[in-house]
Amino acid sequence: MDFQIALILAQDGITNGAIYALLALALVLVFAVTRVIFIPQGEFVAYGALTLAMIENGVFPATAWLLLGAGVIVTALDAGAVVRAGGRRVMMLAGTHLLYPALLIGLLWSMPLKDLPLIGQVLVTLLVVVPMGPMMYRIVYQPIAEAPVLVLLIVSVAAHLALVGLGLVFFGAEGYRTSPFSQARFEIGPMFITGQTIWVVLSSLVLIVALAMFFGRTIYGKALRATAINRNGARLMGISPALAGKLTFFLAALIGVLSGVLISPITTIYYDSGFLIGLKGFVGAIIGGLASYPIAAAGALMVGLLEAFSSFWASAYKEVIVFTLVIPVLLWRSLTTHHMEEEE
Amino acid sequence: MRSVISPRVLIGAFMLVLLVAPAVLPPFYVTKLNYIGLYAMVALGLVLLTGVGGLTSFGQAAFVGVGAYATAVLTTSSALPGWLAWLGASPWLTLGAGLVITAAMAILIGSLTLKLSGHYLPLGTIAWGISLYFLFGTMQILGGHTGLGGIPAIHLFGFELRQDNEIYYLIWAFLLVGVFTVHNLLDSREGRAIRALKGGMVMAEAMGVNTARSRMVIFVIAALLACASGWLYAHMQRFVNPTPFGLHMGIEFLFMAVIGGAGYVWGALIGAGLIVVLKHWLQGLLPAIFGQSGNFEIIVFGVIMVFVLHKARNGLWPILTRLTQRVIPVRAAQRRIDAAAEPLARRELPxxxxxxxxxxxxxxxxxxxxxxxxxxxxxxxxxxxxxxxxxxxxxxxxxxxxxxxxxxxxxxxxxxxxxxxxxxxxxxxxxxMSRTFQHVRMLPTMSVLENVAIGAHLRGSKGVLASAWRLDRAEEARLLAEAARQIERVGLAEHMFDEAGSLALGQQRILEIARALASDxxxxxxxxxxxxxxxxxxxxxxxxxxxxxxxxxxxxxxxxxxxxxxxxxxxxxxxxxxxxxxxxxxxxxxxxxxxxxxxxxxxx
CATH class of the missing domain: 3.40.50.300 (P-loop containing nucleotide triphosphate hydrolases)
Known part of the structure; x- marks a missing residue:
């Protein structure tokens, strides 16, 4: 391998690593606030990428129907809860979760999706897919929010499976690659840097800074942090765990969809590609012990680089190498952890 | 009054049905039954691991793969070095080899993850499962994605088990041995330590239980059950390729255990049966509905799973037993205390x-x-x-x-x-030195007797194998008699067989004293x-x-x-x-x- 190839591989690694880092942050966030190990994170990546691909191809994004379906279920659940509590505001409830998808579907029908500028298409993708995050929390996790981590994990896997299957229904078995955000190529010394790489890295940085601002400066961000540190304490201070959960899932879905939009010009995405991408974010998150944001991000970057270099040296064993990385990490964590904790 | 029947009658009837099934059922159903048996064996390991021990693994399919590939390579490859080649002489030798390899792998993964919080094991096994799956698909000696064929049939007492309805008996014999092994194990000194893992680790450690070892034990047993299932699978199909050992199967095994009832040994069988039947039915139905081919059944499985975890977290087995109880009243297993059991040796008090x-x-x-x-x-x-x-x-x-x-x-x-x-x-x-806790720590779903018996853990010595094959009964009788003695001594005799969680708080404190006393x-x-x-x-x-x-x-x-x-x-x-x-x-x-x-x- 010469220096030039190394530079190219490093560039690849950093590009993918930046996306894994975003996913790792979302996973750490979701785990900290809700104790959910968010396996379906990857599905939001795939849904984001493929919804954008459908829009680009001028096809009506089928995920909008899923949004409507989820809205119906959420409304039914909420209405059930309200009626059981003796309330009468069923109509109001129906408004938010049914009206939004219905309006959105109407809007999408009437718009020439194919002719929208890229930024518009991305925006539509976000509008369609991101609300599924909080809805998913409402349907899948909220009823068992107090369950042990293990149960939440199994539910996560179940939700992941259902979403992969639905992805096959909506997007078909074919893979797509969307057009890049920028065709530019810059020559710096001996290497070329593509515009897409710059887009990915910059967007990731902007997103990370925005998240940091959100958690540091806003009341909702602080509420989430409080919930992450002490769920019961936060609850006693009036922070609703359901709201915290939905907000967290909104952020996780947002990060997932943006990652999907960013990665789809680089890699062909299939309905089931999200899982492996999400898991690589996971390896990063595990390196950070599912607790530290900076270490998780650094770990994810390392995963990206490792993946890029191993694809050059031993491409057949690429995935094996990446996932076996977990083992030394676990060893290190296991040697540095001494306390015994009671599982809830 | 209606007559009450013994659970043994039910088990006997079930065995009889199993025995005649291949003779009366068409071959297609026998094949399905074979799969149910194979899958139930893996799910059984997960019952022990997840339902009882509160740990979980998504990597069981990889262990199945290890069992299958170990025998496939050893019995078919001609390029093995001499010190290995002798193993290929009989599938029974390769079973041993597979079990040894699996145990070594399980101990490695276990020692890496079991000290950490509970969710690291599943995450570790996901990564492990994926790695191993890709390895199966890429390594030349394992036949790559095309797989390995020409695996010989198993010989047993001079019979060659070539057909599905012949290997059927071997599969179900393995499964039943597994069920009884796990069942016996749970009802023993080691079993009480294992059952304490879920929610009672601090207490168990204070009573002298090595919880890290207990966790390792159940993880290894679960892996060995999976490996045996893989060995049978390889000799049933006579061919292996990586597909059935991927993560998706690992997930499906966990679903079987959870849907069937992860806390119950028979839940594994119910879960495996249900998933196999459902899968067959859905694989015919759904592609027709959606107008394209694909594994759409995972949508239904996912939804069922979410529903089960929301509404019936203990799975179907307890619901089923409650329903059958109405039709066929089955006598609850009554535990008897052998008052004549030789008392346990006591410490010399200063x-x-x-x-x-x-x-x-x-x-x-x-x-x-x-x-x-x-x-x-x-x-x-x-x-x-x-x-x-x-x-x-x-x-x-x-x-x-x-x-x-x-x-x-x-x-x-x-x-x-x-x-x-x-x-x-x-x-x-x-x-x-023995202690009670300021905030009562006991296992609410176990009986008072069993809770107190945990206190006597260090006064027994029979291990996992002895427990699994009932070589521990004399000691077990002595342990239970001791526990019963302490319960009588503190005045809880009338609650001996009640669930500990049903006691009033004050009585629970007294239970803790009895437990502490049981440790002498x-x-x-x-x-x-x-x-x-x-x-x-x-x-x-x-x-x-x-x-x-x-x-x-x-x-x-x-x-x-x-x-x-x-x-x-x-x-x-x-x-x-x-x-x-x-x-x-x-x-x-x-x-x-x-x-x-x-x-x-x-x-x-």
Missing amino acids: IAGTLLLDAKNVTRKFGGLVANKDMSLQVRSGEILALIGPNGAGKSTMFNQISGVDTPTSGEVLFLGQAVAGRDSREIARMG PCLLLLDEPAAGLRYKEKQALAELLRKLKREGIGILLVEHDMDFVMGLVDRVVVMEFGEKIAEGLPDQVQRDPAVLEAYLGGVE
Whole structure:
């Protein structure tokens, strides 16, 4: 391998690593606030990428129907809860979760999706897919929010499976690659840097800074942090765990969809590609012990680089190498952890 | 009155159905039954791991793959080095080889993840499952994605098991052996330790259970069951490729266990049966609905799974048994205590007045806060010492220093002349110190008898294999008889077979004392034993403690109830603000001005 190839591989690694880092942050966030190990994170990546691909191809994004379906279920659940509590505001409830998808579907029908500028298409993708995050929390996790981590994990896997299957229904078995955000190529010394790489890295940085601002400066961000540190304490201070959960899932879905939009010009995405991408974010998150944001991000970057270099040296064993990385990490964590904790 | 039948009749009927099934069913159904048996074996491991032990693994399919590939390579490859080639002579040898490899892998993964919080094992096994799947697909010697063919059939007593309806009997024999092994294991000394893993680890450690070892044991057993299933699979199909060993199958196995009822050995069978049947049906139905081919059944599985975890987290087995109970009343298994069982050997108690516990100048600082300052106290055999003081005086911190849960910043605690600091609670229990907890720690779904029997863990020695194959019955009878004796002694005899969670709080505290006594201690540490007791119960408890004292046990109790303490104990140590302010006979202490000031406030 010469220096030039190394530079190219490093560039690849950093590009993918930046996306894994975003996913790792979302996973750490979701785990900290809700104790959910968010396996379906990857599905939001795939849904984001493929919804954008459908829009680009001028096809009506089928995920909008899923949004409507989820809205119906959420409304039914909420209405059930309200009626059981003796309330009468069923109509109001129906408004938010049914009206939004219905309006959105109407809007999408009437718009020439194919002719929208890229930024518009991305925006539509976000509008369609991101609300599924909080809805998913409402349907899948909220009823068992107090369950042990293990149960939440199994539910996560179940939700992941259902979403992969639905992805096959909506997007078909074919893979797509969307057009890049920028065709530019810059020559710096001996290497070329593509515009897409710059887009990915910059967007990731902007997103990370925005998240940091959100958690540091806003009341909702602080509420989430409080919930992450002490769920019961936060609850006693009036922070609703359901709201915290939905907000967290909104952020996780947002990060997932943006990652999907960013990665789809680089890699062909299939309905089931999200899982492996999400898991690589996971390896990063595990390196950070599912607790530290900076270490998780650094770990994810390392995963990206490792993946890029191993694809050059031993491409057949690429995935094996990446996932076996977990083992030394676990060893290190296991040697540095001494306390015994009671599982809830 | 309706007649009640024994569970043995049901099991017998089930065996009979299994026996004749291949003779009367068309081959297609026999094949399905084979798959159910194979999958149930893997799910059984997950019942032990997930439902009972509170751990989980998504990597079981990879272990199935190890079993299948081990035998496939060893029996078909001609390029093996001489020291390995002899294994290929018979599938029975390769089964052994597969089990050894699997156990080694499970021990490796287990030692990496089992010390960490519960969710690292599943995450580790996901990564492991994916790695191994890709390895199966890429390694030349494993045949890559095309796989390995030409695997020989298994010979058994001169018969060659070539057809599905022949290997059927072997598969189900394996499964039934597995079911009975796991069932027996759970109903034993080791089994109680395993059942304590879910929600009772701190307590179990304090009773001398090595929980890390128990976790490893169930992880290895689960892996071995999966491996055996893989071995059978390879010799049934006579061909292996990577597809059935991917992560998706690992997930499906977990679904089988959870849907069937992860806490019940028969739940594995129900779950496997249901998933196999459902999968077959959905794979025909759904592609027709959606107009394209694909594994759409995963949508339904995912939705069912979410629903089951929301509405019936214990799975279908308990629901099914409740329903069948209405039609066919089955006698609940009644446990009998063998009163004639030879009593367990007892520890030689030190003669009265021997120094048991000696805390010397113990200081514990948390940052700037001094919780215990220069505390000294001694407990001798045959005496009861009370540690009292107002809220926040540092009693619980002191209790933690003594029981080895926490380590003093300076000073030392000697138990029978040996330092407590640095020993884990297991070792301290073995030395003869037993304790109760301020917040009751017991296993609410286990019976009072079984909870107390955990206390006697260190007085038995039969291991996993002995338990699994019922070579432990004599010892088990002695352990249970001992537990029963302690339960009678503390006055809970009428609740012996009730669920521990159904007891009132005060009775649960008494249960903890019985459990501590079952370990045959020479020093008993009681943290607020009288809290929540009624007057009569307090009197009975005091009587019990006096009796223990006469037998020569030393007792240290932390207590708030002055009436209870003053009439009972020999000496009192009073703490305030982390320091000892008085020590002496109850009468002296009650008149001590410093104590009166601490409790009632000083005169301005």
